[in-house]
Amino acid sequence: xxxRVLVEALRQVVGEANVxxxxxxxxxxxxxxxxxxxxxxxxxxxxxxxxxxxxxxxCHAQGVPFLPRGGGTNLSGGTIPFRGGxxxxxxxxxxxxxxxxxxxxxxxxxxxxxxxxxxxxxxxGYQFLPDPAxxxxxxxxxxxxxxxxxxxxxxxxxxxxxxxxxxxxxxDGEIAEFGGVAPDGPGYDLTGVFVGSEGTFGICTxxxxxxxxxxxxxxxxxxxxxxxxxGSETVSAIVAAGMVPATLEMMDQLVIQAVEQSIHCGLPxxxxxxxxxxxxxxxxxxxxxxxxxVRLCMEHGAREVRVAxxxxxxxxxxxxxxxxFGAVARLSPSYLVCDGTVPRTALPAVLKKVAEVGERYxxxxxxxxxxxxxxxxxxxxxxxxxxxxxxxxxxxxxxxLALCVDLGGTISGEHGVGLEKMDAxxxxxxxxxxxxxxxxxxxxxPKDLANPGKIFPAPLEVAGxx
Amino acid sequence: MSPDLASLQRRxxxxxxxHHVDAAPESTVPFAVDGRVPALTIRPGTQxxxxxxxSACAAEGAALVPWGGGTAMGTGNPPERVxxxxxxxxxxxxxxxxxxxxxxxxxxxxxxxRLQKLAAGxxxxxxxxxxxxxxxxxxxxxAANLSGPRRLQHGTIRDxxxxxxxxxxDGERIHCGGRVIxxxxxxxxxxxxxxxxxxxxxxxxxxxxxLPMPAVQATVMGLFPELSAAAxxxxxxxxxxxLPEALDLLDPGALDLLTPRLGTxxxxxxxxxxxxxREIVARQVRDLEAMISVRGGxxxxxxxxxxTETWDAVTNLFQALPQEPFRVLCTLAVPIGRTAxxxxxxxxxxxxxxxxxxxxxxxxxGIVRVAxxxxxxxxxxxxxxxxxxxxxxLRGEAAAVGGSLVIQEAPRRLKERVDxxxxxxxxxxxxxxxxxxxxxxRLCSPGRFLGGI
Numbered sequence: 074x075x076x077r078v079l080v081e082a083l084r085q086v087v088g089e090a091n092v093x094x095x096x097x098x099x100x101x102x103x104x105x106x107x108x109x110x111x112x113x114x115x116x117x118x119x120x121x122x123x124x125x126x127x128x129x130x131x132c133h134a135q136g137v138p139f140l141p142r143g144g145g146t147n148l149s150g151g152t153i154p155f156r157g158g159x160x161x162x163x164x165x166x167x168x169x170x171x172x173x174x175x176x177x178x179x180x181x182x183x184x185x186x187x188x189x190x191x192x193x194x195x196x197x198g199y200q201f202l203p204d205p206a207x208x209x210x211x212x213x214x215x216x217x218x219x220x221x222x223x224x225x226x227x228x229x230x231x232x233x234x235x236x237x238x239x240x241x242x243x244x245d246g247e248i249a250e251f252g253g254v255a256p257d258g259p260g261y262d263l264t265g266v267f268v269g270s271e272g273t274f275g276i277c278t279x280x281x282x283x284x285x286x287x288x289x290x291x292x293x294x295x296x297x298x299x300x301x302x303x304g305s306e307t308v309s310a311i312v313a314a315g316m317v318p319a320t321l322e323m324m325d326q327l328v329i330q331a332v333e334q335s336i337h338c339g340l341p342x343x344x345x346x347x348x349x350x351x352x353x354x355x356x357x358x359x360x361x362x363x364x365x366x367v368r369l370c371m372e373h374g375a376r377e378v379r380v381a382x383x384x385x386x387x388x389x390x391x392x393x394x395x396x397x398f399g400a401v402a403r404l405s406p407s408y409l410v411c412d413g414t415v416p417r418t419a420l421p422a423v424l425k426k427v428a429e430v431g432e433r434y435x436x437x438x439x440x441x442x443x444x445x446x447x448x449x450x451x452x453x454x455x456x457x458x459x460x461x462x463x464x465x466x467x468x469x470x471x472x473x474l475a476l477c478v479d480l481g482g483t484i485s486g487e488h489g490v491g492l493e494k495m496d497a498x499x500x501x502x503x504x505x506x507x508x509x510x511x512x513x514x515x516x517x518x519p520k521d522l523a524n525p526g527k528i529f530p531a532p533l534e535v536a537g538x539x
Numbered sequence: 540m541s542p543d544l545a546s547l548q549r550r551x552x553x554x555x556x557x558h559h560v561d562a563a564p565e566s567t568v569p570f571a572v573d574g575r576v577p578a579l580t581i582r583p584g585t586q587x588x589x590x591x592x593x594s595a596c597a598a599e600g601a602a603l604v605p606w607g608g609g610t611a612m613g614t615g616n617p618p619e620r621v622x623x624x625x626x627x628x629x630x631x632x633x634x635x636x637x638x639x640x641x642x643x644x645x646x647x648x649x650x651x652x653r654l655q656k657l658a659a660g661x662x663x664x665x666x667x668x669x670x671x672x673x674x675x676x677x678x679x680x681x682a683a684n685l686s687g688p689r690r691l692q693h694g695t696i697r698d699x700x701x702x703x704x705x706x707x708x709d710g711e712r713i714h715c716g717g718r719v720i721x722x723x724x725x726x727x728x729x730x731x732x733x734x735x736x737x738x739x740x741x742x743x744x745x746x747x748x749x750l751p752m753p754a755v756q757a758t759v760m761g762l763f764p765e766l767s768a769a770a771x772x773x774x775x776x777x778x779x780x781x782l783p784e785a786l787d788l789l790d791p792g793a794l795d796l797l798t799p800r801l802g803t804x805x806x807x808x809x810x811x812x813x814x815x816x817r818e819i820v821a822r823q824v825r826d827l828e829a830m831i832s833v834r835g836g837x838x839x840x841x842x843x844x845x846x847t848e849t850w851d852a853v854t855n856l857f858q859a860l861p862q863e864p865f866r867v868l869c870t871l872a873v874p875i876g877r878t879a880x881x882x883x884x885x886x887x888x889x890x891x892x893x894x895x896x897x898x899x900x901x902x903x904x905g906i907v908r909v910a911x912x913x914x915x916x917x918x919x920x921x922x923x924x925x926x927x928x929x930x931x932x933l934r935g936e937a938a939a940v941g942g943s944l945v946i947q948e949a950p951r952r953l954k955e956r957v958d959x960x961x962x963x964x965x966x967x968x969x970x971x972x973x974x975x976x977x978x979x980x981r982l983c984s985p986g987r988f989l990g991g992i
Contacts, residue, residue, distance in 0.1 A: 174778070175876035176905075220723050231721055233730070234698050249965040255942035256905050257684070257734075257872040259960040260989040261970045265697065265730025269723050289780035309639065315662065315751035355780060358818040414719040416640040446720040447640075486721035494724075501717070501724050509713045509977075510726045516972035528725060 076114045079137055083117050083159065086127035091118040102142065102160045107150035107493055108409065108457070113160040120165050122240055122248060122278040129276065130246030132159055132522055140524035141276045143184060143212030148410050149491030151219065151271050155526035161276060163214050169193050170279065178237065178254050179284050183214025183277055187221075190282075199284045202229040205487070206395055213280050220269030222487035224320040224349075224394070227445030231487065233268040238281030241267060241274070244518040254281055266513065271489050272524035274517040290356035291319075292363040293381040295390045296348045296370040297341060301325060303374035304346040305421045308444045310369045311350070312417070316362060320445065322349040322394050325424075327439030328401060328452075332393040335400040340393055344376060348444065349394055397441045398452070404439070405454035409470050413477030414486035417447040426476045427451045434469040436462075448486035449477075475500055490528045498530055542601040542622055544578045550599070551623075554591045555583050559629075570624040572604050572987075573617035574951045577624040580606075584629045586646070586704060586712070586743040593741060594710025596623060596982060604984050605741045607648055607676035610669075611683035613868070613948035615736055616959045619986035627678055630743060635718075638663050642701060642718050644746040647678025654747075663749040666693040666784070670855050677745040684734035687854045688785035688812065691903040693750075700729045702746035708739070708978035718746050731973070737984040738992055739977045753814035756784075757824050758846040760801075760839045761809045761831035766790070768834045769807040770879030773902040775830050776811065777875070781823050783903070785812035785850065790882060792897030792910075793856055800852040809836075809902070812850060856899055857910045864913060867926060867949045871907040871933060873942035878902045884936055885909050892925035905942070920952075927956045934961050963990040 076094070083092045093099065093116040103112040114137070119125045132139040138158030145152050154160055167184035174197060181190055187208035190201050204223040205211050211221065217239065222231045229235075238252035241263075252264035267274050298304040301323075308321050324332065325346050333340045340347060348370070352362045367378045381387035393400075401408060415423050424440065427449070431438040442449035451473055455466045474484040474497045484490070484497045498507065507529060517523070551560045559582040561567065570580050583589045596603050601622040606612065627648035634644040638661035645654055651665070652673040658664050668687035669675050675685060681703065686695040693699075702716035715728035732742055763769045769788055776786060787810045794803040809831070813823045828838045841849045860866050873881050882898045885907065889896035895914050900907040911929070913922035934944040938961065946959040963970070967990050974981075974992045986992075 173874075173876075175774075176874040177777070178874070220727065222721050226721055230694075230698060233727060234694065243969065247965075247968070249969060251966050253941045254874045255872050255937070255940065257870070257943065257945075258964075259943050259945055260963060260966060260992075261973060262684075262697065262730045262734055263966050263969060265727060265733070268730075269727045286778075286780060312641065312751070313639070315754070317751060354782060354815075355819045355822060357822045358816040361816070361818065414721050416637070416642070416719060418639050443721070448719075448721045481717075482719050483717050483722050483724045485723045486719070487723055489723050490725060498725060503714065505707075505711045506713045506715075506725070506728075509707060509711070510728060512976040513726055513728070513731065513973060516976045517969060 079135055080115050082131045082135065083115055083128060086131060087117055087119065087124055103153070105145045105147045105150065105152040107148055107153065107491065108407070109150050109153055109492055111153050111155050111157065113154040114157050116160045116162055118162045118165055122242065125161060125242045125276055125278050126246050126248055128159065128161055129242050129244065133245050133520065136520065136522070138522050138525050140272045141214060141218070143215035144186065144210040146207045146211045146215065147219065147491065148412070148488040149485070149493040151489050151491040151527065153492060155492060163212065166278065172197060174199060176254055177284055178281055180279060180281050181213055183212060183217065183280055185213050187211050187213055187216055194284055195287065198287050200287050201282055201284055202235055203232045206398065214277055217268050217277055217280055218270065218272050219487070219489045222443070222448065224322050224443060226443065227321055228317050228319045233265060235283045236264060236268055236280060237283055239264050239267055239277045240279035241277050243275045244520065244523040252281065271491060271527055273514060273527060275523055288353035290359045291351060291353040291387065292359045293387040293390050294350045294363060294366060294378055296350065296375040296378045297344045298346045298348065298375055299344060300374060301346045301424060302421050304348045305444065307348060307370050307373040307375065309418055310373055311366060314365065314369065316352070316366065318350050318445065319353045320349060320351040323347065323442050323444045324394065324397055325440040327404070327437065328397050328441050329393070331400040331404050331439065332397055335403055336392050336396050338389050338393045349390060401439055401452050404437070405456060407455055407457040409453040409455070409466050410488065411451045411453065411470050411473045412448070412485045412488040413474050413482055414446070414448045415477050415480045415482035417445065419480040419482070420444060420447060420449070423449060423477060423480055427473055430469050430472050434465045436465060436469055447482065471497060492527060495528060495530045498528070504533065542599045544601065544622060547595060547599045547601050548579055550595045551579070551581055551592060554595060555581060555588050559584065570606060570626070572612055572621050573954060575618055575621045577604070577621045579622065580624045580626055582626045582629050586630065586706070589625065589630070589741055589743050590706045590710050590712050592625060593706045593708065597709050597980065600980060600982065602982050602985055605682070605737045607679035608650060608671065608674035610671045610675045611679055611685060614683060614945070614959065615987040617951060617954055617986070618984055625741060627676065633657060634744060638749065641749045642746060643749060644702070644718065644744060645677055646744055647742045648676050651675050651677060651680060658749055659752065662752045664752050665699060665747050666750050667696060667699065668850065668854055670858060678742045681733050681742050681745055682735060682737055688787050688850060688901055690901060691786050692782060692784040697730065697733050699747045700733060700745060701748055703729050703732055703742055704744035705732055706741045706743055708980070708983045716746065720748065736988050738974060738988045740983060755817050755820045756812065756814040756843060756846050757820050758810060758812045758841040758849045759824055759827045760841070760849070761836040762803070762806050763834065763836045764806050766807045766879060766883055768836060769809040772809045772830050772834065773879065776827065777903055781826060783811040783823065784814050785901070786903040787853055788879060788882060788900040788902040789853070790886060790898040792895065793899045796856050796859060796897055797852055801849060810849070810853060812846065853899065856897065857908070860910055860912065865950045867911040867953060868947040869909050869930065869944055870947055871909065871937050871942060871944050873905050873907065873937050873940055875903060875905040877940050877942070878905055878907060881907045881937065885933060888929040888932055892929045894922060894926060894929065923953055923956070926953060930957050960989040
């Protein structure tokens with residue numbers, strides 16, 4: 074009954090063709106790239122800020138939860154409608170509204186894919202720097218909601234460093250402008266607070282991003298090692314030498330083997346790790362920088378270093394890394410992607426401990442990591458049909474997060490807390506920290522309608538715990 | 540109900556010792572905020588003491604204002620009330636310096652210059668250069684989001700903070716972020732406290748990223764008789780592959796102020812700072828000098844220590860201005876491409892209202908810094924009405940392109956006529972709710988911020 078009233082009201086504001094409520098359709102919206110499933114009560118296609126506002130007003134009036142959905146690539150369950158309600162499908166709001174090279178800004182709708190924006194800017198000589206590995210299918214709205222990273226974070230930062238303004242529909246359906254093309258707007262930095270809020274503060278319907286000139290030159294290298302420690306040591310040596318490469322990416326042997334089987338990019342199957350290093354900027358010193366890096370790699374025991382001579386070779390060196398998550402799917406029916414971070418110098422220690430966890434739980438854990446910024450992605454392989462194995466996987470995943478925290482890191486670098494890591498939040502945040510975050514949530518969403526049931530674990534029952 | 544300050548004072552003495560609580564005028568008058576003299580000043584020595592002090596104030600309903608280096612205390616509207624100024628100068632410890640991981644954790648009262656000195660020993664730095672870097676503290680940088688010319692390449696403190704510890708208005712201590720570069724564990728609470736001007740609590744500890752120190756630095760100044768030529772250099776640089784750290788525009792008023800240190804006089808200047816390897820600095824210096832020369836400008840080149848000295852002079856250009864009869868400092872923030880146009884507007888307003896003005900812009904970032912003074916021979920008070928009008932006109936122009944005008948320093952009688960921040964926009968209802976959630980009693984810097992927050 075309630076669902077019929079809801080669907081009727083939604084049809085009134087966006088038209089019958091833009092509301093889905095048949096079970097077969099709803100089933101398609103009950104999952105994302107994480108492992109849980111929950112069915113929504115309705116799915117609504119929206120085309121404008123006003124439509125989003127109208128839909129949210131319906132939800133607000135009826136006390137129905139809602140959440141936005143973009144590419145559905147979220148790895149932590151952020152797009153799963155945990156308490157049912159309305160999934161607001163943003164994918165048709167995919168226009169590039171304005172490219173403004175004079176002011177070094179672009180205005181985009183949130184349903185545009187990250188890579189589409191890149192492709193639109195490239196012919197003009199500009200780029201948007203955040204480039205999550207899922208960029209072909211991840212939308213900018215999703216990047217904003219999750220504060221996505223990508224391989225270029227070490228030098229260029231994450232999404233929040235490149236988003237300067239947002240148009241937001243608040244959970245009561247009111248429209249607000251946060252930030253904008255001009256810098257330093259007076260008042261609290263709500264743009265900064267909103268980025269990374271995982272859909273729990275409302276829905277952004279326009280994003281103003283910082284764009285920059287493409288670099289004059291890029292040099293890409295791939296170093297091959299027989300020891301993973303030597304690879305990590307090289308990363309530290311490069312940073313200690315005062316260089317700031319655009320990327321420092323590593324993959325371990327299991328990933329290399331999977332990648333090689335699926336993409337055939339010429340990686341040796343018997344090596345322990347490969348390190349992908351890219352330097353960019355003015356062309357005058359790139360040669361010298363890449364020579365210095367090659368030297369450091371060799372000094373630290375690299376078996377071989379390949380330097381891309383042209384764009385084609387560069388693409389080949391990158392193909393393996395970009396295709397890593399996909400290729401790992403060959404190794405097992407399912408995998409859990411961990412997303413811990415540690416201070417960079419703790420990488421060798423954390424990798425050893427991850428391997429120990431794998432042995433202890435009898436699980437295979439290939440590894441892909443952003444070595445420059447200490448963000449590791451152990452991929453715990455399993456078969457979702459095997460319930461006992463899945464339970465072991467969840468325990469192993471939690472242990473890996475705990476050991477990242479022990480080494481001075483945290484439980485999520487770029488994939489978000491979502492449903493996945495709610496129970497790990499207390500590894501990092503105190504009760505006071507959690508209470509303070511909930512104050513912000515209440516300020517945005519007092520009725521708890523925007524993507525409820527995410528990020529925060531249930532309150533502790535025991536009195537006096539802090 | 541007004542707080543019982545005598546009882547509060549006794550309580551505070553118990554908490555931090557009599558030596559660090561002061562009610563004597565010589566200790567309170569220098570810490571007046573826009574003319575409001577606090578009843579007490581207090582100097583807690585640890586972060587826990589800050590929490591106890593804030594708790595005690597919350598229990599007593601006393602209003603407090605945190606005070607670091609004091610460099611941004613002129614910014615904002617006069618506070619509604621100030622019972623207590625919490626001085627953070629004793630919180631100046633380095634908690635952890637980790638150059639291998641390019642990060643440092645320090646207490647909020649540590650001056651930026653001391654962090655830089657420590658970092659330089661390991662050939663790293665925090666690449667931010669706000670005015671008065673010797674006085675400004677890390678906590679102040681965070682609370683006011685101060686920046687300088689190098690924000691073009693390096694952004695502001697917002698881009699460098701990894702973690703904060705904060706004492707909330709009820710005295711509860713929280714931790715935001717951490718010490719890793721990528722961190723999406725819960726909300727990005729750092730952003731809430733950066734640029735919150737002490738209205739949501741007191742930042743007591745800051746963890747920042749650091750950067751390897753560049754091998755070489757150099758600065759090129761191009762001098763032109765016309766603004767349009769200097770501005771067209773800026774435009775060409777921004778459209779090129781060049782990656783200057785800083786790109787400022789100076790008007791004749793600003794160049795006059797630099798005369799004692801740099802020997803400049805008259806005209807307009809574009810100043811570009813470059814850092815990095817010898818090859819890329821040399822190439823950029825060469826390219827920029829060519830851009831200047833093709834427009835008929837005169838170039839000056841400053842290397843290494845001279846380069847540092849030049850930027851120090853440019854950044855702190857307004858600090859030498861006499862405060863009598865008064866000076867008004869404000870910042871216009873506009874889309875990058877509007878920077879030079881805004882500089883011209885400021886000059887036109889000054890001329891029309893008979894005011895002296897100096898304008899210095901971070902031209903690649905959309906920031907226009909302005910100093911106004913009454914013309915020589917003018918008593919000062921008479922200049923206020925003209926200045927009020929000029930500020931309103933400029934604020935209107937900035938707002939028309941989505942920008943803002945913020946008053947950094949002004950006499951009280953001007954602040955009574957012109958709001959320091961301007962009119963709040965559609966985001967304000969959320970901001971007000973945040974303030975109400977965190978500080979329902981309105982005890983932390985009440986009234987200083989946007990819209991009376």
